[in-house]
Amino acid sequence: MPPNPPLKGQQLLSSSGLATTPPPAPPQLPPSHRRSARKREGASLPWRYLGYVGYYVGAGLISGAVVHHPMDPARYSMIAGSGVLVFLIATVLNDIILATEKPALSRMLRVLGTSTMLSFGLGMLSGGMQHFADLPDRCAVLIPLGIVLSFVAYFLKEDKRPWRRIFGLMGLAVLVVAALTFAGLRHIAPAMAEGAGGGHSHSDAETKKDNDEGHDGDHGSGTADPTSDPTTPTKDTHPSEEPGHEDGHSH
Template structure:
């Protein structure tokens, strides 16, 4: 055994898993940067697996184990750990990412360490029971976070920042929504660098939300929310209101330009629940 090489191999493998997990946590399914991060994580994991085989020539792992199965292992562990981290922010996505990651890691472990050494029946019993428990826990967590909401630590976009301090002189924009799937007003104006108190008033009988972003971000978010099981990401650039209630968000746009707003409750965006925010340069 080559200890220094084994240590470097271990660092690479765990670094790879961390990168893959981080990519899942920060939007693997919607952001190019996160996708590239995941690819980098898989590559680093494979480098670690290769170094581990070189450092331990006596281990009977083939290059197929190191490369092909290594990809399954790195993605599976990344899915599992990244999904766990992201559960409060994205319960819909995490509810299936975590079980899939668990199943992939289980398969990779069996193929690399247990094949030919452990009876298939024993693996199937353990795998079936443990996977059922993971799925049950994921479904419970999905139900809990959908009912109570996440911890609010979502990933806001770079075009603006939430401003927690509310003053009497702050500009207010009151936006009313109902079940006609429209914002009222659907078009309004803001000033760059000026904190705005946005009040979302729900006069309908359905849940509604308001998400702020550039047109590109809104389209990307719409595609993400259309994925199986997706629901409520609790980003800092969104507010939601139950029927008959209202919510508030204090927001400051950093730069002038045209921004968009949308509701991503199931089917609402597709029904036309969207709007435009024209942000003008700060007046001196």
């Protein structure tokens, strides 16, 4: 005689029991391993802080150098080089030394090259925004160029397939924003140049310096020649001879 088939309710209970089986729990690290991982993370925290300080200091040095470079090329080239060096040291510290997985040589070279691009892009963007009221024509070029350069450099550094983003919809949006920014800043730059003035206007400072040098030259040419002053003749008399004594003994 064939066995009785299972009831419909029993089938539902068995299927529901299979459906509610919890997934296997991930393996837990031993407490000693967790403590050592937290200890390593805490020990690296001050170094990560120094790395982030290096990022901001390096970008700040570059931002000032790219704006003021035409005023003193030799001086501001040295400042920009110092900023790039500080930024690269911070990159090596955060992305290579303190990284959980040590990158290959090709990845290290890519990180260093794109970090240099990123530092200049951020410097152009921040420096142009800061000094637009002082140098509107120059900063109208630096700001959109900094937007594009920082975008390209960041995705080359961080994304595994950067070209899809750079030449995709996001890259097109960044390019449109940069173009509109350039057009808008070039439109208001003449008005900013006419109204530029105040304590940090570099063009006014250079003009004032030239005028002061011209005034100093005028004052120097207008002084009288000390050799042309009339001199008062002096008597060649003996120190012991006095006019009264000379009259009293006149024979």
